[in-house]
Amino acid sequence: MKQTRILALLACSVAALGANAADIPDRPEKLKYPALNYSPPDAKQFRVALKAGPVAYVVPDRELPLVNIFILVRTGDYLDPVGKEGLAGITGYLLARGGTKSKTAEDLEERLAFLAASLNSAVGDTQGSVSLNLLSKDLDEGFAILREMLTAPRFQDDKLALRKQQSLQAMKQRNDDAADIEQRERRYLAYGEGFYFNRHSTQASLESLTRADLEGFHKRWFHPKNFVVAVNGDFEAAAMTARLEKLFAAWPFTGEVPPPVPTERKFAAPGVYLVNKEVNQGRVTILLPGIQRDDPDFPATQVMNDILGGGGFTSRIMNRVRSDEGLAYSAGSGFPGGVYHPMSFLAAFQSKSRTVAYATSIVLEEMRKIATETVTDEELNTTKKQFIETFPQTFATKRQVAGTLAGDEFTGRFAKEPDYWRNYRSKIDAVTKADVQRVAKKFLTPDKVVILVVGTKEEILKGHPDHPVKLESLGGGRLVDQPLRDPLTMKPVTK
Amino acid sequence: MTPKFLPLCLLLVLLTLPARAQKVPVIEKTLSNGMRLLLLPRHDEPTVAGGWVAHVGSANERPGITGIAHLFEHMMFKGTPTLGTKDYKKDVEIINEQERVRDLMRQEESVMRTLWRRGEITDLLNPDTWTPRYKELQAQFKKLVDAQREILVKNEFDRVYTSNGGSQMNAYTSQDVTVYFITVPANKLELWMWMESGRLLAPVFREFYAERDVVFEERRMRTESTPTGRIEEAFWAMFWESHPYSWPVVGWPSDIPAISKKQADEFYALYYAPQNLTTVLVGDFDPDQATALAEKYFGRIPRGKEAAPDVVTLEIKQPAEKRMNGEADTNPQVDIMWHTPAFGHKDTYPLAVLAQLLSTRTGRLYKGLVLGSKVATEAYAQQHAMRWASLFNVGGEVTDGKTPADLEAGLLAEIEKIKTTEVPPEELQKVKNNFAAGEYRKLSNNHAIMQALLRYDGLGRWQEINEAGPKLQAVTAADVKRVAETYLTKDNRNIASIVRKTGKNASEDPDLAGLSPQQLPAVRQFLGRLAEEKNVEALKARLKQMEEQSAKADAKNQQFLTILKKKTAERIAELEKK
The missing domain is CATH 3.30.830.10 (Metalloenzyme, LuxS/M16 peptidase-like)
Incomplete structure (x- = not known):
């Protein structure tokens, strides 16, 4: 890291030119930073x-x-x-x-x-x-x-x-x-x-x-x-x-190479699946079939998901559900790329029973919106810069260097895409607003949405007097009572 | 590569255990306004981990405003006059108008509380039961929120950091402190100064009332909708008799919605004054330059008019053992807490060694109670050091077929052994070796070192990062025995004994309530197979067999067979209905 040390010194001399509070700019955009050149470790x-x-x-x-x-x-x-x-x-x-x-x-x-x-x-x-x-x-x-x-x-x-x-x-x-x-x-x-x-x-x-x-x-x-x-x-x-x-050396037994990881999945029929559990806050997960991480669309889905709900406080779901409405403490979405098979998209939050339906409707609305309207330049830039600027943290410690590289070897990414980390930032940077909308349209398909709710059924179905949204209407009108499972057999418990 | 923290005598040290503690070469500075700086240059990663601690937590609150310290943790992300709004002047006007309406709502809330005390309103949080006047004010207030939303720049504080490569941004509140932290790329140290000094200089508490709802959801998520959240909260409140530690950090449900912005402003002026704050920077920077930047940015915050008051109330000496018997959706468990002295007291170190002697898979509790008498499946111990007063805690999960009383007796017996016989040298050395290795492990990355410094400074003395190691190594077997005798006494203890709630939980079939733990698994297996069986005739034949067996069975098996017969008959009826 010799290089960064020199850069840090440069940064300091720049700052030293005027250590006076009167020079403090009114906006952070006016601050100037020295360049920080970073190359990921070479496997x-x-x-x-x-x-x-x-x-x-x-x-x-x-x-x-x-x-x-x-x-x-x-x-x-x-x-x-x-x-x-x-x-x-x-x-x-x-x-x-x-x-x-x-x-x-x-x-x-x-x-x-x-x-x-x-x-x-x-x-x-x-x-x-x-x-x-x-x-x-x-x-x-x-x-x-x-x-x-x-x-x-x-x-x-x-x-x-x-x-x-x-x-x-x-x-x-x-x-x-x-x-x-x-x-x-x-x-x-x-x-x-x-x-x-x-x-x-x-x-x-x-x-x-x-x-x-x-x-x-x-x-x-x-x-x-x-x-x-x-x-x-x-x-x-x-x-x-x-x-x-x-x-x-000289292992005392021979062992076998395991068969490939199974990939045959079955995604549930669209609908609201409600598990009745007596608590005063409903837990909601919205599910859709997802993506594999070596899919060419994966970088675009990462950017799209970050704007939608993956980026914490800068994401739309957090802004609407938490900051605007105060309906949840944690709210967001995830679009993990599967290694061996697609992994599901999910958006999730927890809200008091009476506002479960309303908060769910907001998240669904945001999912529709990102597929029908382009995101703003500011959103796209914030997200891309976040991925790019935090990239060095992937290899912050020697333990992370060894662990991340070994993980790539294990999952086959190193063999398939040896320059993955070297190209990581340029692939993110290449994502356009049109790409974001295209992948949102492709993956966030409203007709396939599965909504899982765990909470007090009676209260949740009542809804809120200020927000006349019915949970039943959100999953294409289909409400399924999802039974609890016997904890020792995992068979559904029929009442 | 050159070693960063290793003394030159490293090679000598490694020849013998225990390894000596590593000095972390922190540079301490104080700004002109009284704010303290702790700087640790470390050029391994191209980042700077930056954080600051406000020496205020829930212990500084009083009844009526419990949860206010934690609410601040949320409000400090809402921006400044320039970050977070398109039109600051209008923003201020709306905020003032919101306060006016809120004052009226508070008057009405007082009326509704009276109605609630008389039993005319059953649940103050249920919108169906609000008075018409309150509903009307609520609607007025909502209009003002919508107006403010027009000029808001949502979460701009976060957006600036995010687009500049900030990561791990978060904050936490405890009984003692409120801590804010982030990691930025090494070339963005000045941005960090700009952002953090900006929000301390002129925070704007916009979206104050929506944020209280968020905090309420946080309380529901962490405390109210978890299996043991409320029991733990109640046990904690029972443990602290006089000390303000007794209320939860998140606040009581009645107080969270009642906190006003005026109260928040007063709280801020007192506890977020620079002389009550310490900033910590760890990473790739030059300490002289960082100090100059800090003076330039943070130095412009005026010193507070008053010093933050001391927490005066001391925990009163407990006169007798306290006990709580509870039921929850959980396996049976036992938790025991004793009062111990505050952070910085010399007995903290033998107590920490004692906790370690009792914990882990080679510790006393696991060996004695999990492997030995088998009354527990898991067991733990810890010395929980806090700023004003501490506690020592042991507990575990009860093995099926044993009772909480068995586990309680086992836990207390292990404590008695510590009091009667000194710990053998080898066992003590094992624990000390782990503390010594921990001295290295804690230095693994910038962020972890920053967190440790923030924590120790919050407890009252950052130097602990260097001083705790030698003090722990100096603990003797006699010290351990003495602190057990002094603090782990009957009158000083609090015991929570929890059993599984019966009936309501869907995983507990009331029909199975009377069965012994030996019979239960068999019945469950039977029920699993029964649910899969679709052949009605086979089931009928089996039912007939059971009836014959039942005639010959003794009383104990009679009950067992009665359940099997009942369940089989129900399954037959269910299949025939289809």
């Missing part, structure tokens, strides 16, 4: 294809005596066998917490705690992860533990029993918080009952899990050919590469 500078299999991103940083290693694993909940839902999650949890061949779980955790090292593992929807953060003086011992944990975990029986009990009790809370219900039902409506997002663990699937299941899952997927590694901190690059070669 090739850090990328190492290890002989032992994985690709690693090795980023030295001698500021603090700490090392951070992060291993991404090609596995996921989507690989749970039928009837064994929850297996991936429990295997991921217990890998680092269930002991190793030579150490009981208790001895291992005690030793790590004494070293003030933090070892973690987890498996999510489409990836697993193992991480170790420790003082650099403990690297030898830490890597020995990591190797044994990855190749010979113990999955101690009592730890499995405890985790099952904890999971079962967490399951019982599934209907307690309206926010949890909303999160879950969003995914049912946007992706369909059979999609891998919606294969939740049940009491029966949880109880069926055995240590042999965990061992089988681990041996099948936790293999160097399924790993991508990010490592940053207090080391020399060559020495770290040698350590990583040793860490992954």
Whole structure:
């Protein structure tokens, strides 16, 4: 960052010319700034294809005596066998917490705690992860533990029993918080009952899990050919590469490459889906089918969504629903590009029961408006400048450099689009007002809108005396009672 | 690359644990108007993290205006005479006219409160029950809001930052402080000075009344519509007997809509005067230049006429154990809080070490209660240090089949062990090693360092960032035992014992209420399969079998079978109806 330091000095000399309050301009546009030239890190500078299999991103940083290693694993909940839902999650949890061949779980955790090292593992929807953060003086011992944990975990029986009990009790809370219900039902409506997002663990699937299941899952997927590694901190690059070669060499089992992530989704029929839950504030999510991040329209949808509801206080939904009307504390929209399949568009807010319908109508109106009228120059410029000017923050720390680059390797973006980050700002800058309107029209289709509401049905349907909007009329006139699910079976509860 | 914070003796230090604390070389300056500056140049990232803390929180409020400190946090984003409006003169006229109408509405609100006390209005927040006069004033007021909207430049304060690459902009309010922060590109330090000094010099509280509604939605979201929000709020209010910590930061529901702009103006003049503020900058800048810029921009804010008053009321010594038994849509849980001394007291450090000894998966509570007696599935402990008074807290979730009383007894037994036997050296060293490593981890990025400085300055002493480490390392086993004996006593404690609310929750079928925890899972599994079964004849056959079994069953299984029979019959009826 030598370059920026010189620029900072320049900035200072400019400011020093007149340290007098009388020179303060009346508008911020009149302030002058020195240029800040920034280039994103070049992946090739850090990328190492290890002989032992994985690709690693090795980023030295001698500021603090700490090392951070992060291993991404090609596995996921989507690989749970039928009837064994929850297996991936429990295997991921217990890998680092269930002991190793030579150490009981208790001895291992005690030793790590004494070293003030933090070892973690987890498996999510489409990836697993193992991480170790420790003082650099403990690297030898830490890597020995990591190797044994990855190749010979113990999955101690009592730890499995405890985790099952904890999971079962967490399951019982599934209907307690309206926010949890909303999160879950969003995914049912946007992706369909059979999609891998919606294969939740049940009491029966949880109880069926055995240590042999965990061992089988681990041996099948936790293999160097399924790993991508990010490592940053207090080391020399060559020495770290040698350590990583040793860490992954001569793996004691073969493992498999997992099948592709399923993509077969089913979006719900248009309508208002109302889950009755007695709380004094309704939670609303408006859903539409979405986009994949390598779609050529993705940069334009990012800009469009930012103007509509993604940009916080500068976005239209926040301005109307919160600042103008005081109808919600948080209100906005998201248009995440899916990695493996399109991810849904969503707009969401929470409002007191009686104003749920009115606030929903405002958000729908904004969605229609951005598809039928062009945005202003000021809106477009604010949004583009925001993406462009905050871009350096993507790589603010060495941990982010290693992690972001390894993520691209894992998801295939580096192979497909090696210049993604170098071109990022110019792609955003190229988006026009016409592009914004075109993608809004293409994706924000009113006839497909699915509206999920969680709250007190009776109050919500009453509406507000000052705003005669009926919730029923907003989803094409279709109001569906969306039942709660039994928390232990996930079957809809019929009254 | 050159080390930024590492002392030259680093290599020596790493040979032995504990590692010594790292000095964070903060430069402290005071501007001519009394505002303090904390500067930490750090040239790793091309950014500057900037924030300031107003030494005012909910503890500075009084009944009737609870929530006002937090309301300010919202109002400070509404702009200045130049940011946020197309026509400032007209803007001021409308704001004054709005106040006039609001005064009339406040008179009517007083009338409605009287009606409410007499039982003639059931819910002051329900628009259906407002008086005709109030509805009329409301309509008048709405016209003024619409007029103001014509000349508003919406959220311009945010827009300026956003289009200049500002990120992580936010603010928070606690019992002790109100904190505002953002990260800007390194070349935009002067913009930060312009923006922050501008809103402190001449804030305009436009959209004041819509923002109170926003805060009310925030209260609903965080407190009222969450499973345990109201219980936690009530437990907190019960814990503080005399101290103004007792009311919630977001304010009581009656007070939030009653706060007037006049009260807000007075509050601002007193607590947002420069001598009550500290600014923190961490990142890629030159400290001399930053100081000169700060004097130029912030220096123009006049010093406040009066010093902010001290919080006078002390928490009175608790005479006896206090207890709350509640029901909520949640798994059974226990929470215990004891009064402990304020931030800066020497006993804070042994209490922090004690909390760490009890926490984490290798701590006493997890080993004793989750792995050992298995009365809990999760357990936690913390020393929550605050500016005027603190608390020590332990708790956990009850394992199915055990009771809150079992967990409470277990938690208190672990505390008793600390009081009777000194912690072994190895165990104490483990905890100290983690505090020592934390000294490095806290320095990971500009934003995190800024937040730590804002927090410590808000508590009363930013130097804590450098001083806490050595003080924690100096804690002895005897200190830990002594503070447990001193503070974690029966008379000083407050216990909340929560069980799952029965009946109302849709996840709890009232038919299953009498079943034992051992029987419940089986019944649920049965019900799951039943819901999938579509063959009426098969169900009828099964029902008949159950009736035969039922005749032979003992009393305990009788109840179990009765439920299965009932549910099967209901499913048959449902299928036949289709």
